[in-house]
Amino acid sequence: MNQEQKFLPRHDLDRLLQQLKEESYNCLGPVVRDGAIQYLPITDSSDLPAGVELDQVPAAYQLEFTDGDRLFNWSNGPQALKPLLFRPRENIWQVQRDSSGNLAFSQADESVEPTAVIGVRACDLAALELQDRHFLVPGAEDPHYKKRRDSLLLIGVDCSQPSDTCFCVSTGDGPDLRSGFDLAMTELEDGFVLRAGTKRGQKILDALNLSAATETQLQQVAIQSEQATARQRRLLPDAGVQKLLLQRPEHPHWQNVAERCTACGSCTSVCPTCFCFSEHSETNLDASVSQQVREWSSCFIPNHSNSHGHPVRADIASRYRQWLTHKLAGWQEQFGRSGCVGCGRCISWCPVGIDITQEVNKLVEDTG
Ligand code: SF4
Ligand code: SF4
Structure with a gap:
């Protein structure tokens, strides 16, 4: 995959969302609902949580509303991608008896549309990879999970503001996106540095026709990553x-x-x-x-x-x-x-x- 990094100015973010719509994706993104960040349908960038920051400590999750412009300056919401694929509750098959007493079995068949999720974090992509290994065992795939999984396009964002409770550095899963994304974004003050992870992501990136990220912007990405890594203090013991x-x-x-x-x-x-x-x-x-x-x-x-x-x-x-x-x-x-x-x-x-x-x-x- 071409790892060339491009720059999308902040005021052009809606071009990305428009491109997703043109390619027939429904868009889900982080939205503040009921005091938490949740992945919900969005129509444009004004639905995203501008200036919202997050304080998480043991037994507490508190959003903070600032005057800032950043849209992804928080760590995570209560749910990752799990409920989008593995529903908390669903019908999986049913059996119907007709007037003659004959039984007809059928698999529940939900219609699924192509869906792009924007704002996904590195820890959640690592978790998705594990869920895939459980639900998509070759020859024994869960059909409900598989259908939804095949419909997903994942646009990740590097985590710049881990919470006090985060320890993805310790598990080797973050704070930067490693794999599992179609398109990756790093948010800077004036816009986003983008890189593709799959052909589908590259197609969207190419359609935006953006300039290459500058050396200064790439340095800012590296500094932000170092700072996010240094913020994490919790550790899981390794090996033994x-x-x-x-x-x-x-x-x-x-x-x-x-x-x-x-x-x-x-x-x-x-x-x-x-x-x-x-x-x-x-x-x-x-x-x-x-x-x-x-x-x-x-x-x-x-x-x-x-x-x-x-x-x-x-x-x-x-x-x-x-x-x-x-x-x-x-x-x-x-x-x-x-x-x-x-x-x-x-x-x-x-x-x-x-x-x-x-x-x-x-x-x-x-x-x-
Ligand atoms: S969240 Fe888990 S560890 Fe905490 S009280 Fe409930 S069951 Fe126990
Ligand atoms: S910190 Fe680990 S165990 Fe706790 S919710 Fe996240 S993945 Fe699960």
């Missing part, structure tokens, strides 16, 4: 964590976390890599139609571990241990890397401020 967690199922710190954890499941809901779900059928009143519903589940739900009618993990300590050990150790065996991309959402959105980085460091440092 997989072995240490598996060796310490009886560590007293699991109980220490359980005394604070309410088992609400908020951490698994906001985590962009968690992919557990449950299924059940819903039947109408005359029992002529039954729908198979899939919805997000969580290690923190007691019956998530039901076996022969009883939960295998009945207490909160064992449920938290399952979540953390699977995320940081089990995923190494399944996917060759940990299941944490350092987005920090589970820290901000935990109502009691349980911090995955602090808890893991305690489990690894202490001998128990």
Whole structure:
């Protein structure tokens, strides 16, 4: 891929959005809704969060409204790309009985339109790659996920303002976009430096007919990246964590976390890599139609571990241990890397401020 970087002046951002529309994409972008940044439909750049900054600390997410012009000066919202592809709740198939008693099975078939998402972060692209590996196993692809995934065009933005809760540097996933994008943007004061990651992204970039980014602009990109990296203070321990967690199922710190954890499941809901779900059928009143519903589940739900009618993990300590050990150790065996991309959402959105980085460091440092 041609890595030539181009410059899009701030006042020309709508040209990019217009180009996406001309290529028949619906556009989603970051919009302030209900006190948080969410990916929602946008019509032009005036829908984007100009001057909005973000303060995230354990158990708190607070938007700040400034007079600035920057549109992407925040780290992330409560949801990544996950709900766009793996719906929180959806019908996946149904069975209908006709008057003769014959049953007709059919797969739920949602119409999906080409969709461009603008403003995606490096941690969320890393999480998407993991979700792809789970839902798109060759020969066993999830058809609902695949259809939506094939329709997506991803326009990423390098993170310039990581929050206190972010640690993507520690997991090797950010703050700059590494891969998985069609088009990448770095926001500077007066505009955006753009580079393509795929042929589809290159086509859009070529259509904009932009000037090459100047040396000064590329230096500003590099400085901004260094500053964003330096802002991050939280760390996950590296290498040996997989072995240490598996060796310490009886560590007293699991109980220490359980005394604070309410088992609400908020951490698994906001985590962009968690992919557990449950299924059940819903039947109408005359029992002529039954729908198979899939919805997000969580290690923190007691019956998530039901076996022969009883939960295998009945207490909160064992449920938290399952979540953390699977995320940081089990995923190494399944996917060759940990299941944490350092987005920090589970820290901000935990109502009691349980911090995955602090808890893991305690489990690894202490001998128990
Ligand atoms: S475990 Fe927490 S920090 Fe890691 S990817 Fe999930 S939500 Fe983000
Ligand atoms: S760690 Fe926090 S967010 Fe997760 S289940 Fe416990 S209280 Fe809820």
